[in-house]
Amino acid sequence: MTQPAISEPIREAPPAHRGPSFFMRWLTYLVLLPLIAVATTFFGMISLVCGLWDRSGREQHFIAHLWARTLLLLSFSRVKVIGREKLHLHETAVYAANHLSYMDTPVLFSRLPFQFRILAKQGLWKVPFIGWYLNRSGQVPVDQSSARNAVASLNRGVATLKHGLPLVIFPEGGRAADGRTRPFVSGAAYMAIKAQVPLVPITLIGTYELLPIHTYALNPRPLAIIIGDPIPTTGLTTRDADTLTQQLFDAITTTYMQGPGTRD
Numbered sequence: 001m002t003q004p005a006i007s008e009p010i011r012e013a014p015p016a017h018r019g020p021s022f023f024m025r026w027l028t029y030l031v032l033l034p035l036i037a038v039a040t041t042f043f044g045m046i047s048l049v050c051g052l053w054d055r056s057g058r059e060q061h062f063i064a065h066l067w068a069r070t071l072l073l074l075s076f077s078r079v080k081v082i083g084r085e086k087l088h089l090h091e092t093a094v095y096a097a098n099h100l101s102y103m104d105t106p107v108l109f110s111r112l113p114f115q116f117r118i119l120a121k122q123g124l125w126k127v128p129f130i131g132w133y134l135n136r137s138g139q140v141p142v143d144q145s146s147a148r149n150a151v152a153s154l155n156r157g158v159a160t161l162k163h164g165l166p167l168v169i170f171p172e173g174g175r176a177a178d179g180r181t182r183p184f185v186s187g188a189a190y191m192a193i194k195a196q197v198p199l200v201p202i203t204l205i206g207t208y209e210l211l212p213i214h215t216y217a218l219n220p221r222p223l224a225i226i227i228g229d230p231i232p233t234t235g236l237t238t239r240d241a242d243t244l245t246q247q248l249f250d251a252i253t254t255t256y257m258q259g260p261g262t263r264d
Contacts, residue, residue, distance in 0.1 A: 020218060025217040029214065036071055046061045048136060077206070077218075080224050082224060093199070095116070100208035109226065114166060115147075119139075157212070177214075179208040189233075190241045198233060199251045201231070202226070203226040
């Protein structure tokens with residue numbers, strides 16, 4: 001199975017935003033980034049120790065939750081969850097979010113109220129502490145070196161769903177360079193269809209302005225997670241993956257452009 005990208009319709013760029021102040025820039029460089037590195041190392045080591053006996057991943061997920069909340073505290077940014085009740089409609093689902101920043105993962109780990117697994121690029125498994133956590137906690141690596149390996153990666157995700165664990169995925173495959181939603185690949189839809197579980201759109205707002213790609217200075221602001229209506233997959237086949245992906249893309253991009261005023 002190939003994963004064609006879903007083309008993006010013409011949309012306005014996000015409103016222009018102010019960058020971090022001189023004070024915030026140097027506070028980040030001298031204080032916050034070192035503290036973030038220390039927190040990541042500290043919680044990573046605790047997670048590795050728990051991994052020696054924690055077969056279920058619950059303790060490691062809770063530690064990741066604490067790590068994520070710590071990073072948000074260090075970023076001086078509050079997170080509002082809109083549509084929280086939709087997170088409890090299904091025990092297992094594929095949750096797909098737009099990808100704007102390195103802060104997206106901490107935001108989701110800090111606020112999603114259940115244990116889940118993520119799909120991430122296989123290269124992250126080679127990063128000290130992060131890779132060790134990903135391996136021990138049962139996250140799903142994505143190998144895109146060939147179409148065959150990519151399908152095998154998605155099927156590992158399907159197996160995770162069939163074991164009753166939700167998945168969180170960024171269908172863009174990488175962070176947005178300018179705040180625009182990038183084209184989606186159909187992996188999230190493929191896994192949801194194969195496991196016959198709903199596909200739930202999640203729209204992140206504000207994380208791009210908090211920490212854009214290729215920058216290292218935090219720009220604190222209110223953040224929002226908007227939970228969309230679950231998209232059912234009952235009766236669909238993998239031939240419907242592209243149509244389902246387009247539906248997901250439209251739901252997230254429309255919500256992003258119409259979302260709450262967390263951006264400057």
